[in-house]
Amino acid sequence: MESLNSRIRLLWIAQGAIVAAILGAVLVGVDRIVVDVPMGVIAAVIAVAAILGIAYAVRLYQVWQFELQDDALYLERGVVTFVETAVPFVRVQHVDTQFGPIERALGLSSVVVYTAGSRNADVRVPGLTPDRARSLQDTLRELAVESDTDDAV
Amino acid sequence: MNRLHPLSAVTLALRRALAGLFVALTVVTGLAAFVDFVSGAWMTVAVPLGFLLGGTYGIVYYFRFEYEITDTTFDVSSGVFSRRSREIPYRRIQNVDVRVGILQRLLGLAVVSIETAGGGNTEAVLNFVSEEEANRLQREIRRRTAKATETQEKSSADDLEDVPAADSESARDRNEAGDPIEHPDETVDGRGGEPSVDHESPSTAAQRRDHAKREKSLFGLEARELLLYSFTSFRPAVGAALLFFVFIAIDPVINHLLTVAQPVGGPEDLETGTAGNYGILTAVSFVYAVAVTYLVSVAYTFATYYGFKLSRAGQDFVYERGLVQRYSGSIPAEKIQSVTVTDNPLQRLIDYAGMWIETAGYGPESSSGSQSAVPLARKSRVYEFTERLTGAETPKFLSPPELARRRYLARYSIIAGVIVAIAFGVSLATTLEQWYLAAIVFLAVPPAAHLRYVNIQYFVGEDHLVVRRGFWRRRTTVIPYYRIQTVSTRRSVFQRRLGLASVVVDTASSSSFSMTAPTIYDLELEDARDVNITSRKQLQRTLRERAQDDDLGLTVDFT
Structure with a gap:
């Protein structure tokens, strides 16, 4: 993790x-x-x-942790409600890197993973160094393409 | 390129003209109030000018609005000053709806809406076309969608070494419908707007037309079921609409309520009256409001679902309903995300239930992708339909541990406590003294907790996950594993203390009735993790299987 x-x-x-x-x-x-x-x-x-x-x-x-597992991006987060989410690579629609003004000042950026799901359709991994964010984005993109099936919405 | 029905030029022009008139009126009034040299006399010029300009805009808009059915996309270009041309690939279309209002029906017109999964809005609205054109569009789009899907499936199947024998349900269906699978030149790309029929032999073309036309009836809502459905469903939205009506016509409503309440001891008018009088007036008003809401809701449901009919055309579901306003729509079976069986306490009492299918698009009125497939039928039939449609086995439901019930007891006790506290607060501010009577709500806590608990059930099946929840509107959702988008395990502070967890299974359906994705509440942590892991594994397995086999996963002939 x-x-x-x-x-x-x-x-x-x-x-x-x-x-x-x-x-x-x-x-x-x-x-x-x-x-x-x-x-x-x-x-x-x-x-x-x-x-x-x-x-x-x-x-x-x-509490915040994440991991690239065999089939999915797995995240653990939450103080009041602890949430463990698995985002299967097959389900990734697109991946963004984003940073706001404060994040930029701190030299941080976020990776946002979008799925076609109804709610919480976007999963955000904050607090990554820009390099890590970019490499995570690339990895996720490759994994998403690799596992792509003919099952779009 | 096609235009809308000429009559829509008239309505468009009228609507824009009125808008122009209104704008002119507002602008002149506003300017006259603040700028000296502008006077109210300008109205005589400005208002007709606004009307004319608006009308012209409407007419130009009509001429600039064009749509076309091409081989691979449905194109719409519109806009007077800023042009927008939109191409919707057939494969991405979730549903095509046709709406016919009462006036439109008299004039033989219809509104066609085309939905995709993207965005919150309807992607293309043709307001309006003639009824034949609407039916033609619906049919053509359906036919082309089916073809696009087929071609794609074929090309992906060619890549595989072992092409599966065409013995799957859907493949057999297509063969018997006479659709040619061998058409190597029928690729999705190229050949612009040329009608593809030219490339087909006359007999296949005829067969295809026949196939598109041939609708097989699946379910018709009988009079008895319609009445039962009308009387047993409650629409809170109607209450909100009535509240709005009360808001704009407050005086007549109050007078009416006074006359109704008077014979049973209500006050003469709002000024003179004792506390008892007012109490009776409040009670009468409340009962009256509930009764009116209920009756309007019954009438609304009756009018909306009158003449409901579900049939299938090829691999699509086609429905029709409505008394005053007719709705008809088609939903490609391959777009179905999940299937939900709903029932409320009254319907459970008479052993009836309804079945809804959910897509990622947005329905004509509910602003969600749920479409009623079977509004109401005997429970045994609905369950049979659901099992046959999804291919799920009869669920052997599991319940969360007893511990969960304790949680609901605690939760509802807190809510009851808050109600008593509010009553106490009110008693401080007003002359009401018996605030402790509010403690009666505590009596409702144990049954409420129990009912919530017994209605939470789940089943982890071979190919499906079945999630049941809710008491007032109980929903039993069947989710095929291959439709799962994300899986989460959630644990609040309270759940962590009891070692419980909830599993949220998200699909792409745009709304699952309530505001939350299907959730199995309050499992033991270990079970929750099991469900989570199983779902993920099964998702991968079913996706692999589907990649090899072009099985739809659904049986369209489910009745």
């Missing part, structure tokens, strides 16, 4: 921080417009949200 690049924690922590900041902003707004919210309460809420965010990011990183 392969783990993600450890820098992905920073991305997730940043996302948690953004949520905490939004929460803080909302509370400040409530304080100004609706009822008085003591400064201490706001600080405490932000602090708790930030700590939870960090804990979540760390735990998610520990």
Whole structure:
């Protein structure tokens, strides 16, 4: 099983921080417009949200793993709900590499695997170095072509 | 290239003209309010101008809209300023639907929709063509789809060393229908828009026409079944529609409810009345709303499924239904992803059930790929149909462990607790004092948990996975292994504590009734992993088998 690049924690922590900041902003707004919210309460809420965010990011990183098996891309992820997904290579429609602004700053990128499935039709493997992402994309593409059957939707 | 029916030029022009008129009206009104030199008097010029421009646009649109049946694709080009030409390969077409509304029926018109698996929208809508043209299109597309599939199968079969003997069900079917399998020059590429019939001997062409025309009836909904179906199905969407109606006509509705509630002790009007009065009014309104919703839903179901008929033409299913608005459509059997048997408590009580087939396309009204194949029939018949259609053996259902029921007990207790808490909150804000009466909902917790538990079942078959779930609308889905897209095992925090897991089996069907892919809930972790691994292995095995053998995996003559 392969783990993600450890820098992905920073991305997730940043996302948690953004949520905490939004929460803080909302509370400040409530304080100004609706009822008085003591400064201490706001600080405490932000602090708790930030700590939870960090804990979540760390735990998610520990949990996230993926592996190329004989017939499928296999992933394990999830903190609250732990999900193990197998994406058979035959079912891969196309494979993308993507990165957002924060990911780019951290030198990370994601591989997104699309299937014809109804829900969760796309499976994302985040936190890969650009090289690893490209090699994973190539491997998946080759495996998908290799196992191609005459069974498109 | 073909155009739409000339009458659609009229409707298109009218529709655009009205839109143009409306735009002119809005723009002038808006400008007059903010800009000084624009006055309301401009209307006299602007409005007719908008009307004219819109009308012209509509007419030009009509002339710029063309469609064509070519050898390999169905082409549509449209657009006045920005042109769009779209080519849909026959092999990718999921279903072809024909819709005939009441006015259209009087004028002999029809709307044809062509669906593929891609995107959320219908890929091509011909609004509208004459009824004969609609039928011709449906037939032609079906015929060409069948041919494209056949040619492809043949070319892939040639690559293999051992061409399987033509003794599989589908191959025999085609032979007996007289379709030539030997046609080496009939490749999918080349030969542009030339009608392929030219290359065939007259007798095969005749046979083929015969084959396309020959429809074999599979199932017709009888009057008794239609009535039972109408009275036993409930459509929550109708409730939402009625709510909207109430919203726009609030005063007459309230007056009407007041007059209805008065004889049984309702208040004179909304101002004067005691708490008891209001209570009665609320209760009466509620019962009334439920009754009206139910009746409208019955009428709707009756009108939609009136005259339902399912037949097969070649390897396609063809259905027809509707009283006011006629629907007809065709679904290629090879596009079917899964088959689902549905029943609700009432239908179970009288031992009836319905069968739906699911594709990756989008149906005419449900915005999902489920099409009713058998709206309602005796349970034994429906199960027999399902088994014959999919070739699945009679399932020997397994249940999740008893532990799962405990989970539902806990879950529903929490929900009941929340309801009581809300009641308490309401009692703080209003004069209601008996909030603790809400605790009565706890009585419903054990039966609810039990019913949820007993309706979760699964069966891991030779070639299929059967998943059953739901109490109000129980769905038993038969998934052929070769249709599986992804398999997941999910464990929430609570499930992990109990050592349980859910298995989600995703197929390409665009909607499986509820918002979730077929899921087997709360298995023991080990069993869940077993199901997961088995599904993956069987997927690979069945795909290999299908590659060698052009067996469709479905029996089209299932009744």
